[in-house]
Amino acid sequence: MNLAGIFWIFFRAGLAFGGGLGILAVLEKDVVTRRRLVTRDEFLTVYALGRIVPTGTMMAVAVAIGHRLGGFAGTLAALLGLILPAFVSTVALTAAYRQLQDTRGFALLSVTLLPAALSLVVAAAVNLARSAIDRRPEMALAVAALIASLFFHLNPAIVLLLSGVGSALLLGPSTSS
Amino acid sequence: MTLGQLVGLILLFNAMTFGNGPVMIPLLRDSLVSGRGVLTTDELLYAFTVARITPGPANSYVASIGYMLFGLPGAVLCALAVMVPGYLMLPLQYGYGLLRSARAVSGFTRGLIGASVGLIFAASVEMARGSLTTPGSWIVFVVAVVAATVLRWSTVLVLLVPSAIGLALSAFL
Numbered sequence: 134m135n136l137a138g139i140f141w142i143f144f145r146a147g148l149a150f151g152g153g154l155g156i157l158a159v160l161e162k163d164v165v166t167r168r169r170l171v172t173r174d175e176f177l178t179v180y181a182l183g184r185i186v187p188t189g190t191m192m193a194v195a196v197a198i199g200h201r202l203g204g205f206a207g208t209l210a211a212l213l214g215l216i217l218p219a220f221v222s223t224v225a226l227t228a229a230y231r232q233l234q235d236t237r238g239f240a241l242l243s244v245t246l247l248p249a250a251l252s253l254v255v256a257a258a259v260n261l262a263r264s265a266i267d268r269r270p271e272m273a274l275a276v277a278a279l280i281a282s283l284f285f286h287l288n289p290a291i292v293l294l295l296s297g298v299g300s301a302l303l304l305g306p307s308t309s310s
Numbered sequence: 311m312t313l314g315q316l317v318g319l320i321l322l323f324n325a326m327t328f329g330n331g332p333v334m335i336p337l338l339r340d341s342l343v344s345g346r347g348v349l350t351t352d353e354l355l356y357a358f359t360v361a362r363i364t365p366g367p368a369n370s371y372v373a374s375i376g377y378m379l380f381g382l383p384g385a386v387l388c389a390l391a392v393m394v395p396g397y398l399m400l401p402l403q404y405g406y407g408l409l410r411s412a413r414a415v416s417g418f419t420r421g422l423i424g425a426s427v428g429l430i431f432a433a434s435v436e437m438a439r440g441s442l443t444t445p446g447s448w449i450v451f452v453v454a455v456v457a458a459t460v461l462r463w464s465t466v467l468v469l470l471v472p473s474a475i476g477l478a479l480s481a482f483l
Binding site: 147148149152155156178182183185186187188189191192193194195196197208212215216218219220222223227228230241242243244246247248249250252253254255256257258259260268270271272273274275276277278279280281282283288289290292293294295297298299300301303305306 | 326336340353359362363365370377382385392397399414415418428443444447454455457458464466
């Protein structure tokens with residue numbers, strides 16, 4: 134597949150709202166259902182592996198599918214297409230923040246958009262907790278991490294590493310998923 | 311703090327976290343807001359909000375942070391820093407058969423996921439302390455949490471409806 138084609142597929146996926154899952158939905162429809170470039174099993178395997186890679190899952194998916202369709206150059210086309218809509222709009226709105234900082238409208242942000250945005254962080258945590266709710270070890274680790282961070286001010290990186298190494302030694306693969 | 315240090319921090323935090331969106335927020339808050347004091351809580355939340363209301367990957371908030379601290383070069387390098395680790399997929403795909411059966415690898419991943427959930431809750435509490443300072447902001451926050459978790463509204467509605475309520479409240483109070 135040519136590079137412009139790969140770029141175009143990922144550019145349209147990058148225009149999707151709703152973060153990773155929004156992008157995944159568009160990509161699945163385009164790459165699997167419509168064009169049949171990869172099989173559904175292959176697509177799901179790539180997504181699962183993407184979740185293991187320490188970065189945004191969609192970045193990892195873009196590298197894998199870009200490589201599959203167009204080699205190394207394909208990965209560059211896929212990543213560029215995926216990030217471009219987000220990058221341009223994010224930078225534009227951040228530049229506007231600087232302009233807004235001195236105006237009266239800025240004062241209103243702290244009673245409108247910013248508390249509403251905080252709810253999205255909470256919702257993400259709730260959704261993650263829901264997906265792990267039938268697995269007791271994960272829930273116990275979540276509570277332990279919350280206490281360690283909130284009450285003992287332990288560095289988050291240390292909390293993550295302790296939890297990971299501890300689980301590697303004590304837990305096996307999940308039985309419920 | 312130099313641009314090189316910021317990119318180094320993002321690469322490091324990226325390597326320690328799994329998944330999309332807010333997983334790096336606890337680490338960034340700890341380092342940039344509480345630690346070095348180069349960003350305010352409101353700026354971090356704004357960066358996060360912008361990444362959420364714009365299309366595309368939710369971790370584009372690093373581009374916003376890069377722009378706030380170092381302008382356009384900062385935005386470009388920070389965005390690159392969250393893209394490059396995606397290349398770990400290529401060796402990972404080859405070693406997949408081996409990895410899938412390794413007990414320790416899946417255990418490690420489970421531990422990270424569990425701790426990530428707790429850390430995101432903890433970061434929310436810390437951010438609420440810094441950001442929810444007026445009754446109006448608390449009302450907006452509670453309405454938005456209900457809309458996002460119980461009613462499961464779309465992201466745009468979760469941001470817009472409570473914001474409109476906040477705007478109306480600030481006009482009357």
